[in-house]
Amino acid sequence: MLVAVHRAKLNGSGAGAPELSPHTTQTNEEWIMSDPAESQARRRFLKIAVVGAAVAPVAAALLPRIARADDMAHLDPNDPTAKALGYTEDASTAKGNPVYKAGSSCQGCNFFKGHSEMAYAPCDLFPNKVVSAKGWCASWTQKA
Numbered sequence: 069m070l071v072a073v074h075r076a077k078l079n080g081s082g083a084g085a086p087e088l089s090p091h092t093t094q095t096n097e098e099w100i101m102s103d104p105a106e107s108q109a110r111r112r113f114l115k116i117a118v119v120g121a122a123v124a125p126v127a128a129a130l131l132p133r134i135a136r137a138d139d140m141a142h143l144d145p146n147d148p149t150a151k152a153l154g155y156t157e158d159a160s161t162a163k164g165n166p167v168y169k170a171g172s173s174c175q176g177c178n179f180f181k182g183h184s185e186m187a188y189a190p191c192d193l194f195p196n197k198v199v200s201a202k203g204w205c206a207s208w209t210q211k212a
């Protein structure tokens with residue numbers, strides 16, 4: 069289609085009846101239809117566009133699901149590393165820990181990888197697990 073418009077402009081005409089190009093005995097339409105390579109390329113492009121349009125919504129629906137923290141296991145406070153660091157799902161229970169700072173929780177920790185509305189999110193210290201936003205451990209570090 070672009071070629072047709074382009075050719076029509078080169079020939080000094082717009083939409084309308086086919087006319088002969090000054091450099092060939094073919095009309096614009098004959099010239100376009102007689103170019104099998106371009107026709108095949110156009111068909112290939114259209115196939116890719118149709119497949120892409122069909123696949124894009126499916127991919128868009130799947131990708132966030134793959135990365136969802138909801139699907140990850142919660143860190144067990146009895147996990148040996150979690151236990152060693154005094155991890156708890158409720159920071160208020162950590163007040164007896166000598167390194168606990170008032171008001172600190174996973175939500176405000178630099179290692180917490182969630183946003184403010186996430187109840188659980190990944191933590192850099194515990195791969196493949198999520199920790200409670202209200203939790204705490206002795207490695208708590210003020211969010212930068």
Ligand code: SF4
Pocket residue numbers: 155173174175177178179180191192193199203204205206207208209
């Ligand atoms: S390192 Fe931070 S985010 Fe991770 S469990 Fe400890 S306090 Fe929570």
